[in-house]
Amino acid sequence: MTAFAGHGPAGGHGFTVPVLQLGDVLLVTLQGELHDGMAEQLQQDITTRISDSRVSGVVIDISGVEIVDSFLGRVLAEIAAGAKLLAARTVLAGMRPAVAITLVELGLTLPGLRTALDVERAMELLGVTTRRGEGSP
Amino acid sequence: MQVSVSEENAEQEPAAYQVSAFLERRREQIAQRWADAALFRTVFTVSRDEAVEAGRAVTAALAAVAAAGRIDDIRASGFASVRDQLGRMAASRARTGIDPDGVASEVAALREPVTELLRAEFPEPYAPEAQEAVVALTVLMGTLRLVVMETTLSAGEELIARQREQLHEVATPVIKLWDSTVAVPLIGTLDSARSQVVMESLLDAIVAERARYAILDITGVPTVDSLVAQHLMKTVAAARLMGAECIVSGIRPAIAQTIVHLGIDLGTVLTRSSLADALAYALSEQGVEIAPLRAAGAAADAGTR
Amino acid sequence: MQASRHAGPASLPIGSDADLAWVRQQVRQAAAELGFGLVQQTKLVTAASELARNTLVHGGGGHVRITPLDAGSSHGLRLDFVDTGPGIRDLDQALTDGYTSGGGLGLGLSGAKRLVQEFEVDSRPGEGTTVTVTAWATVVPPSRTVP
Numbered sequence: 401m402t403a404f405a406g407h408g409p410a411g412g413h414g415f416t417v418p419v420l421q422l423g424d425v426l427l428v429t430l431q432g433e434l435h436d437g438m439a440e441q442l443q444q445d446i447t448t449r450i451s452d453s454r455v456s457g458v459v460i461d462i463s464g465v466e467i468v469d470s471f472l473g474r475v476l477a478e479i480a481a482g483a484k485l486l487a488a489r490t491v492l493a494g495m496r497p498a499v500a501i502t503l504v505e506l507g508l509t510l511p512g513l514r515t516a517l518d519v520e521r522a523m524e525l526l527g528v529t530t531r532r533g534e535g536s537p
Numbered sequence: 538m539q540v541s542v543s544e545e546n547a548e549q550e551p552a553a554y555q556v557s558a559f560l561e562r563r564r565e566q567i568a569q570r571w572a573d574a575a576l577f578r579t580v581f582t583v584s585r586d587e588a589v590e591a592g593r594a595v596t597a598a599l600a601a602v603a604a605a606g607r608i609d610d611i612r613a614s615g616f617a618s619v620r621d622q623l624g625r626m627a628a629s630r631a632r633t634g635i636d637p638d639g640v641a642s643e644v645a646a647l648r649e650p651v652t653e654l655l656r657a658e659f660p661e662p663y664a665p666e667a668q669e670a671v672v673a674l675t676v677l678m679g680t681l682r683l684v685v686m687e688t689t690l691s692a693g694e695e696l697i698a699r700q701r702e703q704l705h706e707v708a709t710p711v712i713k714l715w716d717s718t719v720a721v722p723l724i725g726t727l728d729s730a731r732s733q734v735v736m737e738s739l740l741d742a743i744v745a746e747r748a749r750y751a752i753l754d755i756t757g758v759p760t761v762d763s764l765v766a767q768h769l770m771k772t773v774a775a776a777r778l779m780g781a782e783c784i785v786s787g788i789r790p791a792i793a794q795t796i797v798h799l800g801i802d803l804g805t806v807l808t809r810s811s812l813a814d815a816l817a818y819a820l821s822e823q824g825v826e827i828a829p830l831r832a833a834g835a836a837a838d839a840g841t842r
Numbered sequence: 843m844q845a846s847r848h849a850g851p852a853s854l855p856i857g858s859d860a861d862l863a864w865v866r867q868q869v870r871q872a873a874a875e876l877g878f879g880l881v882q883q884t885k886l887v888t889a890a891s892e893l894a895r896n897t898l899v900h901g902g903g904g905h906v907r908i909t910p911l912d913a914g915s916s917h918g919l920r921l922d923f924v925d926t927g928p929g930i931r932d933l934d935q936a937l938t939d940g941y942t943s944g945g946g947l948g949l950g951l952s953g954a955k956r957l958v959q960e961f962e963v964d965s966r967p968g969e970g971t972t973v974t975v976t977a978w979a980t981v982v983p984p985s986r987t988v989p
Contacts, residue, residue, distance in 0.1 A: 433866065435859040436895070467866065467884055469891040470953060493780065497740035498884040500778040506888060506953040507939055509774045516780040517747055737881060 431464035457526035463494030493522035552673035557603035568592030570650040576643040624688035711742035724757030732768035750819035756787030786815035851909040876917040889957040901925025926970035
């Protein structure tokens with residue numbers, strides 16, 4: 401079951417963020433350029449989805465994201481904090497080395513966020529087992 | 538650009554223009570002769586045509602410099618078109634182990650064949666106007682040599698920077714200790730440049746080995762000041778963002794004392810006294826237990842007796 | 843808009859979310875063309891993103907000038923973020939980690955400063971702010987110790 405969230409404030413960006421529900425977990429795949437407005441819209445959409453579908457976990461795959469600045473960092477932290485209030489755990493998966501180095505230098509260590517090397521590991525962390533080679537890049 | 542011309546230069550100018558016209562006219566012959574000179578021959582080993590083509594470009598550049606009346610100016614804009622090419626040639630010579638003096642004399646050797654051609658232009662090769670033109674050409678070729686020397690020096694700097702980088706990489710190997718477990722044994726002083734390399738190679742290894750645990754062993758690091766501690770904490774934080782846990786091992790008693798004295802808070806960093814302890818921790822966290830085989834062996838021995 | 847090698851300075855407007863994305867892309871492309879490594883590119887693009895957002899949110903919009911630099915064997919990139927907004931009243935405070943006036947994490951200016959080699963702020967209350975940053979595509983930063 402796939403749905404799309406984050407159509408952007410003006411709706412004209414032509415980007416969408418795929419949100420996929422896998423059993424008990426929402427898999428959100430961020431890719432490429434994410435405008436500030438889209439990120440905020442996504443935050444709302446995810447919170448709504450968690451509440452509607454009563455999932456127990458959220459995996460945000462950022463392996464396709466080239467930069468995370470303090471704005472996107474804040475949005476990610478807030479998604480996790482919001483999910484926690486709705487009794488769902490959030491795992492940030494697939495951060496690239498260059499992005500991690502930059503975030504640390506920026507002073508943003510996202511202490512409240514659980515992290516995983518990739519989607520498969522993130523699913524493991526949430527207690528969902530996937531067969532190797534499926535559902536992960 | 539307006540250049541104030543001194544009297545001496547004003548006298549030189551006609552000769553410079555003459556040289557410029559000559560270089561334009563005889564470009565092909567000069568390029569052909571240079572193609573056989575050591576500098577061009579040894580750089581362009583694949584085809585002579587390439588050497589000739591490079592010679593044409595350099596000749597054209599010299600003609601432009603002379604036409605601008607700036608035969609003694611290494612900043613003359615005419616050199617711009619061949620600066621890169623000269624740099625590559627000098628770098629190529631440097632790679633074969635020839636020293637800057639050697640390159641300089643190879644450039645100097647380019648003068649003779651051109652001078653010969655220039656003298657041949659005059660009905661009386663040693664008449665005053667011929668001498669003037671030869672002097673202008675000599676100055677111009679001297680300037681060319683300086684331009685090459687300059688690019689050689691900057692090529693040398695690049696070489697040193699590259700070697701330093703290679704040294705950093707060689708000095709910081711990332712070792713896979715077990716499934717999902719990598720380690721970097723750090724040896725020597727950990728400065729900013731090196732810690733950048735350590736961080737990058739460790740994070741790349743985490744991706745490549747799908748590591749859950751990364752051990753930074755500082756047994757071989759002589760001192761830990763607040764700067765080094767900061768580097769360690771940054772590396773730990775970056776690894777955590779990627780989903781791996783970092784363990785700092787090999788903190789000798791003296792270093793532990795220093796850390797406490799300096800009031801450095803390694804707070805969130807997981808530490809172990811030795812690399813072995815760190816590995817044991819990483820393994821047990823993954824559900825792997827290390828047990829001596831001796832117990833089984835002893836039991837077997839007991840059975841045979 | 844082509845930011846090709848040896849191109850002169852380019853100026854981009856900063857007036858919307860989409861402009862921020864365009865600034866990030868153009869800075870990335872310019873840095874890649876000048877031979878910046880992946881980590882250096884990422885740091886510079888992130889700094890540009892922070893500063894462009896400051897220009898948009900606090901300065902009420904403006905522009906960024908992207909200037910390739912050439913100092914002998916090393917290449918660099920200078921970015922000037924210019925706005926004509928209210929200016930920064932207390933620069934020391936604005937450069938403090940965690941200080942925020944715009945609801946962010948307060949890492950914009952101070953964080954961006956840590957991601958580049960040179961950082962300069964020129965701000966006049968009521969007239970506007972110019973933040974200038976420079977990064978160099980060095981192979982390895984100069985070593986502190988020589989064995």
